[in-house]
Amino acid sequence: MSLLKDLTKGIYRENPVFRLVLGMCPFLAVTTSVENALGMGAAATFVLICSNFLVSLFRNIIPSKVRIPCYIVIIATFVTLVDMVMNAYLPDLHRSLGIFIPLIVVNCIILGRAEGFANRHPVLNSIADAVGMGIGFTLAMVILASFRELLGNGTLLNINVLGSAYQNQPLLIAILAPGAFILLSFILGFFNILEKRKGGRQ
Structure with a gap:
């Protein structure tokens, strides 16, 4: 039950x-398309799982005073691996994500x-936590990216959804920085309303 809760x-x-409003920099920057969102989400999830695994495995060995530098070295190792693999096998996605792949560190x-x-839990719980957080981060990115790509380009996963007439006059602000903040505010507001209604029923 604890593993399921962590997941x-x-x-x-x-x-x-x-809910926690973390990771805003890559979240707002790369969500111009669903493809970018899935790529960044997958990369971050892989790094999360691998780093959580090693940090939990060595939590009783890593000295407390140098734990943060050690975490960064562990994370940077897996980010470098992701960067090289993506550059080799997904060069277009790698170019599209750009500097935000190294910034995963x-x-x-x-x-x-x-x-x-x-740092405080067993390996299995830490992996479950990483998988859950990675899925949550990826889902959040895909939700915002879907709105931005649909409104800004009239497409989803580069498939024309709203027709060529819309593509001639799309809502371009959706794929620009102001559009990201505006759409994010609506989504956060929606989740806050859900939480208030849930709290009211309890």
Whole structure:
């Protein structure tokens, strides 16, 4: 039951974006398309799982005074691996994500889970936590990216959805920085309303 709780909490109850408001930099920057969102989400999830695994495995060995630098070295190792693999096999996606792949090293979600959870819990629980947080982060990115791509380009996964007439005059602000903030505010407001209604029923 504890493993299931650790796995599911990151999807909604402690969603890193919509509930904890973490990882805003890559979240707002790369969600111009669903493809970018899935790529960044998969990369971050892989790094989360691997780093949580090692941090939990060595939590009783890593000296407390140097734990943060050690976490960063662990995370950077897996980010470098992701960067090289993506560059070799998914060059278009790698170019599209750009600097935000290396910046996963200092992503506060990954560092936060290493320090706040993996450092204090067994390996299996830490992996479950990483999977849940990774899924939650990816889902959040896909939700925002879907709105931005649909409104800004009239497409989803580069498939024309709204027709060529819409593509001639799309809502371009949706794929620009102001559009990301505006759409995010509506989504956060929606989740806040859900929480208030849930609290009222209880």
